[in-house]
Amino acid sequence: MDIRFxxxxxxxxxxxxLAAAARQQNLTAAAISQRVAALEAxxxxxxxxxxxxxxxxxxxxxxxxxxxxxxxxxxxxxKQRLMQGRLKGTFRLxxxxxxxxxxxxxxxxxxxxxxxxxxxxxxxxxSSEIFHKFESEALDAALIVEPPFVLPKSMVFEVVGRxxxxxxxxxxxxxxxxxxxxxxxxxxxxxxxxxxxxLETAPRILCEMDALETIAQMVGDGLGQALLPRWEGLLRHFxxxxxxxxxxSARNVGLLSWRRDRDRPVMELLRQGLGLAQGVTPS
Numbered sequence: 436m437d438i439r440f441x442x443x444x445x446x447x448x449x450x451x452x453l454a455a456a457a458r459q460q461n462l463t464a465a466a467i468s469q470r471v472a473a474l475e476a477x478x479x480x481x482x483x484x485x486x487x488x489x490x491x492x493x494x495x496x497x498x499x500x501x502x503x504x505x506x507x508x509x510x511x512x513x514k515q516r517l518m519q520g521r522l523k524g525t526f527r528l529x530x531x532x533x534x535x536x537x538x539x540x541x542x543x544x545x546x547x548x549x550x551x552x553x554x555x556x557x558x559x560x561x562s563s564e565i566f567h568k569f570e571s572e573a574l575d576a577a578l579i580v581e582p583p584f585v586l587p588k589s590m591v592f593e594v595v596g597r598x599x600x601x602x603x604x605x606x607x608x609x610x611x612x613x614x615x616x617x618x619x620x621x622x623x624x625x626x627x628x629x630x631x632x633x634l635e636t637a638p639r640i641l642c643e644m645d646a647l648e649t650i651a652q653m654v655g656d657g658l659g660q661a662l663l664p665r666w667e668g669l670l671r672h673f674x675x676x677x678x679x680x681x682x683x684s685a686r687n688v689g690l691l692s693w694r695r696d697r698d699r700p701v702m703e704l705l706r707q708g709l710g711l712a713q714g715v716t717p718s
Contacts (some may be wrong), residue, residue, distance in 0.1 A: 618645035
């Protein structure tokens with residue numbers, strides 16, 4: 436089975452169109468169709484159906500998709516393994532949005548100077564989403580909120596920044612502003628909610644979301660106040676707000692990596708760009 440044909444089939448399923456998959460892979464729609472037809476002939480099943488303008492997987496295709504995706508991950512992993520001892524190739528880093536703003540410029544600067552053949556691929560998302568992608572080895576490392584559970588021994592979490600919790604208000608606050616709540620289901624949001632409950636027994640809530648920059652913008656626009664962690668770029672990007680720490684509570688953001696990768700040259704550069712001590716392996 437040709438793995439390139441599998442990649443084309445998965446692309447069609449993801450975008451729902453032969454033409455869109457062809458553009459994504461720099462091929463013609465006819466070439467994509469031929470690849471799918473070759474897979475169907477090899478497996479002796481139909482893999483795609485047309486529903487109106489969309490192309491959708493058949494039940495047989497849906498049953499095989501987990502295996503097809505696993506094949507593609509294995510291929511990507513093999514390429515990454517070959518690059519481990521060399522400073523070249525793509526490095527896939529998942530990161531929460533505030534970490535991208537705080538740390539991406541420094542990482543890009545270090546890699547551009549020390550490893551120009553390494554392409555940094557930044558993939559945003561929530562901490563839980565990124566963790567699951569890292570766990571399935573779709574990412575090489577991650578910048579996320581400290582997980583609220585014990586990690587497997589194969590993983591390492593190194594704290595990059597300890598962000599104090601505090602009350603974010605407009606510079607010209609109105610009377611009795613409601614609270615914009617940092618999502619309680621988010622890894623960093625539960626601590627903020629607990630701190631808010633200590634401040635007010637029955638806070639008046641305007642809305643709730645796992646989107647810190649949007650919350651800060653809404654606070655700056657005078658729509659409400661919020662109890663948030665103070666990331667490095669908070670007041671730089673939202674100067675129309677004021678931050679008042681409330682107690683010793685904090686949100687830890689750090690680097691999640693595989694213990695087996697600790698000696699990879701690119702990981703050493705990553706730690707350098709994040710200001711982490713060299714040669715130290717956390718427990």
